Amino acid sequence: EIVMTQSPATLSVSPGERATLSCRASQSVSSNLAWYQQKPGQAPRLLIYGASTRATGIPARFSGSGSGTEFTLTISSLQSEDFAVYYCQQSKSAWTFGQGTKVEIK
């Protein structure tokens, strides 16, 4: 099973600042990597697929990069609605999620 490890567990950021979230795979997943956002009491929402392609309707302040085993989700200027938990997920083999990064208000 491919293990996905996200860091940090919690990220404290002020509104308007940049947030950088990391995701590491235990073996190469090529670009078979998606990012999801989940707010309390809500279902997850797709942000990024193919490691770097924004899903329909996702603002340009969200960007994804990386391939192989190292991936990054960047939120260029945090808005109030962006404070949430973010998950990476690989679809290379027997899909698995990372444990999540909580982005909280500093």
Add this chain to the structure above:
Amino acid sequence: EVQLVQSGAEVKKPGESLRISCKGSGYSFTSYWISWVRQMPGKGLEWMGRIDPSDSYTNYSPSFQGHVTISADKSISTAYLQWSSLKASDTAMYYCARHDAVPAAMNYYYYMDVWGKGTTVTVSS
């Protein structure tokens, strides 16, 4: 509007059986796989398995193989997740999600683009 509508919250006792559902609408149900995802209280997301509604072919995560059964009835655009004997540790929120894919260099990039609102399952004596 494309949506997945899940069945309502369930409260069960250990050892009981249960089947929860996920009805797709606004799209061709047999053209997209459906996955099930577990979220235990206060925890992260866990992919359980998926089904191709066109022929009911399934894949399971090794962690869930043999513990749950995923099925579908394409005539009513509905996917199911079922347990034959619940345990307290099955207490969780369960989401269904639609797969989509885009072609990539040597394969496809898969992702879950439409999610149901979730079904809460509580197992307690």
